[in-house]
Amino acid sequence: MSLRLITAGESHGPGLTCLVEGLPAGLELHPEELDRDLARRQLGHGRGGRMKIETDRAFVTAGVRHGHTLGGPIALQIANRDYSNWEERMNPWPVEAEVPEVHLPRPGHADLVGVWKYGLTDVRDILERASARETTARVAGGAVCRGFLAALGVEIRSHVVQIGTVHAPQLTAPLTVSDFGGVDDDPVRCLDAQASRAMVDHINVQRKANESIGGVFEVVAYGVVPGLGSHVSWETRLDGKIASAICSIQAVKGAALGDGWELAARPGSQAHDEIFYSDERGYYRETNRCGGLEGGMTTGEPLIVRGAMKPLPTLTKPLQSVDISTREPAQALRERTDSCTVPAAGVVAEAMLAFVLADAYREKFGGDHIDDVRDAVARYCERIGWQPR
Numbered sequence: 337m338s339l340r341l342i343t344a345g346e347s348h349g350p351g352l353t354c355l356v357e358g359l360p361a362g363l364e365l366h367p368e369e370l371d372r373d374l375a376r377r378q379l380g381h382g383r384g385g386r387m388k389i390e391t392d393r394a395f396v397t398a399g400v401r402h403g404h405t406l407g408g409p410i411a412l413q414i415a416n417r418d419y420s421n422w423e424e425r426m427n428p429w430p431v432e433a434e435v436p437e438v439h440l441p442r443p444g445h446a447d448l449v450g451v452w453k454y455g456l457t458d459v460r461d462i463l464e465r466a467s468a469r470e471t472t473a474r475v476a477g478g479a480v481c482r483g484f485l486a487a488l489g490v491e492i493r494s495h496v497v498q499i500g501t502v503h504a505p506q507l508t509a510p511l512t513v514s515d516f517g518g519v520d521d522d523p524v525r526c527l528d529a530q531a532s533r534a535m536v537d538h539i540n541v542q543r544k545a546n547e548s549i550g551g552v553f554e555v556v557a558y559g560v561v562p563g564l565g566s567h568v569s570w571e572t573r574l575d576g577k578i579a580s581a582i583c584s585i586q587a588v589k590g591a592a593l594g595d596g597w598e599l600a601a602r603p604g605s606q607a608h609d610e611i612f613y614s615d616e617r618g619y620y621r622e623t624n625r626c627g628g629l630e631g632g633m634t635t636g637e638p639l640i641v642r643g644a645m646k647p648l649p650t651l652t653k654p655l656q657s658v659d660i661s662t663r664e665p666a667q668a669l670r671e672r673t674d675s676c677t678v679p680a681a682g683v684v685a686e687a688m689l690a691f692v693l694a695d696a697y698r699e700k701f702g703g704d705h706i707d708d709v710r711d712a713v714a715r716y717c718e719r720i721g722w723q724p725r
């Protein structure tokens with residue numbers, strides 16, 4: 337991997353940190369672009385009380401000077417405002433007060449296997465790091481990767497296509513960047529107004545019934561050059577890297593590239609994207625069923641990936657569990673939680689895709705200064721006769 341993204345931080349600890357290492361020097365960054373993605377991650381009907389406490393902002397403490405990257409690791413810090421309510425329970429250092437341990441693992445969370453594996457007795461020692469609060473740091477780092485990609489003409493967008501049993505209608509034409517203009521104004525980040533209303537109603541009904549709700553988001557990257565990734569070795573195939581990054585998001589249980597699972601049911605003649613050539617367009621396709629990936633490489637068509645998110649494991653009406661201090665039956669931990677975070681997961685997935693693509697560009701084109709990268713990309717596009725679409 338040419339680029340590294342490391343996060344640190346607990347959900348109710350003092351704050352979160354993200355380190356991004358491997359970007360070139362000379363890349364222009366704007367603080368409002370980092371904060372805009374952090375604010376977008378806080379959106380969505382179905383969030384709990386925590387989002388009213390936090391107003392996430394990234395403070396850059398290394399790697400950037402006067403709005404330009406220096407080529408060294410970039411460090412980003414985001415404070416947990418809620419820490420002021422958790423100072424005794426989450427203090428890095430011993431405290432006077434007695435802090436009771438949590439002994440009620442939630443089915444579907446990291447709680448049980450975590451204490452088991454790490455030899456701990458307090459579930460909080462696991463759940464604090466396992467919490468999806470960590471995605472805040474990924475989004476901050478992803479925004480930096482996104483700035484790098486934007487300098488190379490790549491734009492990433494996302495929308496929600498399913499919440500629980502409610503599906504957005506099938507698209508009749510491929511989406512373009514401009515179709516996403518108002519997506520963040522929609523309460524569930526869905527592009528279809530009627531489906532959005534049904535999704536909001538579904539969340540309300542399920543929330544009243546003490547349920548949490550999952551769903552499916554779709555992320556699309558535009559302007560990606562053909563030939564990122566490679567067919568030559570399993571670990572260089574970009575499909576695998578993207579699926580891994582999407583499935584690493586808390587509560588995501590499935591990733592699909594292009595038409596994904598639907599391809600399995602189709603005959604070959606309706607599963608692939610026929611190849612055409614014209615002097616004006618060069619090589620092109622009329623369809624994009626493969627989601628912009630063939631043989632582990634980008635095709636130059638928009639890159640499309642979906643992620644399926646399970647309902648969150650913290651339920652207001654808890655599931656059956658076991659008290660790990662007594663091994664007696666007990667109800668799982670009941671904590672303040674969100675009922676639906678699929679809209680936010682789409683924003684997190686944009687960050688993860690931005691990281692994977694930025695890494696692939698770094699690997700293929702190298703360069704110490706952003707102008708070196710731009711020149712290398714331009715030379716390559718000229719050699720293969722490809723223009724962004």
Ligand code: EPS
Nearest residue numbers: 384386466467468469472671672673674
């Ligand atoms: C989370 C539980 C909730 C979520 C949290 C993820 O936090 P709290 O326990 O403080 O109410 O709001 O997500 C965030 C804090 C966030 O920023 O997205 C969990 O258990 O995973």
